[in-house]
Amino acid sequence: MMFKEELIDQIRAVFPRAVTDYTGRKRAFFDNGTATLVVDNAAKAEAVARINCSANVGAIFNESKLATDTIQMGRQAITDFLNAPSPATIISGESATSLLFNLSYALGKELTGNENIVTTDYEHYTNVDPWVELERRGKVDKVRFAKLNMEEGTLDMDHLQELIDSNTKIVTITGASNMLGTISPLEEIGKLAKEVEAYFIIDAVHHIPHGPTDVQALDCDFLVFSGYKLFAPHGSYLYGKEEHLENLQPYKVRTAPTTPPGKYEWGTRNQATFAAISGVMEHLLWISSEVETNYSKEYRQFEDNKRALKIAMDAIQKYETEFSKAILTGYDDAPGLLDMPKVTIYGLTDLNRLSERDPTFSFEVENVPEEKIVNHLWKEGGIAARAGHYYSYAQDIYNKQKIVRISLVHYNTLEEIKTFLKTLDELCKQN
Ligand SMILES: Cc1ncc(COP(=O)(O)O)c(C=O)c1O
Structure with missing residues (x-):
């Protein structure tokens, strides 16, 4: 197993709400695709920054200097995490939604009305409507x-390849479907986009906590992710290639900086969110130090924190693949979803292709309403899951306006999966 028992306990210990909720109720948190729990040093760093550097940047007194440094450190941490070329390529914003709308306005200024944009049937609407708005x-x-x-x-x-032609100016794709868990073949898609010199944009919001993300290896032009899906509080980040950030003309007030990243940032920054995201990276660096002995040769091309963050995310990905396998085939004496005839799973179930999916599963149980499934899981098993519409275009394609989804991250455990499976199996047998 990638993570030793002791490490799993240590990881859970730094997520104060991994085992129980704030009322003391023991539960397994399986709603991570909606928002992850916050790691303690991110929350603490946020609180300290809130108090110590509440001033705005750019003045000579201590609070202001610390605010400036905190923001710069946060940008550097994200730079290392994404293997971006420099902190100036990291733009922060309120949400992935607001960053993509801002980007779409800027790109729209470059278009003539004859071009097309290629995306997919399994995007989050955040990566649909900014582009439909341009249309x-x-x-x-x-x-x-x-x-x-x-x-x-x-x-x-x-089909994707057929859609891309010489008039394609933007190819914009999610890193993974937030309904199905499927990971997009980004490198392949990136090459198709480059062949026609289209901008290649990645919505990494769903996939970000599940594996390494490398903007230079992907050769993407823009990539967006959100802190609240990566163990931090809200606040989102957009990477952009230097030349595009220099050349594009985003909507901005005239007194705002004319150079990136400030050129793209609407209003003053929240320094506390930068402190928090640095806290997340510290957490990942610690995981890396715990598993590094398994990585003698890998990622040697990266230095220091860039390498360490790759190792941490690689280890997390391998650990999470065990979750996908357990969910599908069972764990210990619990049957897997594939063993439950009344369960229909949306997304990849091929055990040879588990590396192509994140541990995000949408499913239904024959003749059992979604609310009943979620209630049973919560009441009988202490499983925090959700039934709903996750703003995924795929739900409209499958005509599933409401669906039960579980999504796991590295602080979940195989024992929790066992409880989930047994509780669901019980429900199947009762109905
Ligand atoms: C793939 C994907 N993109 C975008 C979003 C929206 O992100 P934000 O709330 O930061 O706008 C989500 C949220 O669930 C998501 O899963």
Whole structure:
């Protein structure tokens, strides 16, 4: 196993709400796709920054200097995490949604109305509507949606390839579907985008806590993710290639900086969120130090924190693959979802392709309403899951306005999965 028992306990200890909620109720938190729990040093760093550097940047007194340094350190931490070339390529904003709208306005200024944008049928609406808005305003001719292989819940790559032509100016894709858990073949898609010199944009919000993300290896032009899906409080980050950040003209007030990142940032920064994201990176660096002996040769091309963060995320990904396997095939004396005939799973179930999915599973139980499933899981098993619409376009494609979803991250355990599976199996047998 990638994470030793002792390390799992230590990880859970730094997430104060991993085992119980604030009322003291023991529960397994399986709603991470909606928002992850916050790691304690991120929350503490946020509180300290809130008190010690509540002043705005740019003045000579201590609070202001600390605010400036805190923001710079946060940007550097994200730079290392994404293997970005410099902190000036990291823009912060309120949410991925606001950052993508801002980006779409800036890109829209470059378009003539004859171009097209290619995206997919399994995006979050955050990566749909900023582009549809450009179409609505006549800035692009059409937003094109690549189909899914519906049975397995993966992208139809032939269709995606067909949609990209010489008029394609933007190819914008999610790192992983937040309904299906499927990871997009980003490197392949990036190459298709480059062939026609289109901007290649990645919505990494769902995939970010599940594995390494490397903007230079992906050769993407922009990538967005959100702190609240990565063990931090809210606040989101957009990486952009230096030349684009220099050249594009975002909507801004005239007195705001004319150079990136400030050129793209609406209003003053919240320094406390930068302190928090640095806290997350410290957590990941600590995980790396715990597992590093398993990585003698890998990631040698990266230095210091860049290497360590890759190792941490790689180890997390390997550990989480065990979750996907256990959820599908069972763990200990609990049967897997594949053993429960009344359960329908949306997304990849092929055990040879587990590296192509995150441990995010949407499913239904024959003849059992979604609320009943969620209530049973919560009351009988202490499983915090959700039934709903996750703003995923895929839910509209599958015509599932409401679906039960579980999504796990590295502080979850196989024991929790066992409880989940047994509780769900009990429900299947009762109905
Ligand atoms: C894939 C994906 N993109 C975007 C978002 C929205 O992010 P934000 O709330 O930061 O705008 C989500 C949230 O669930 C998501 O899963």
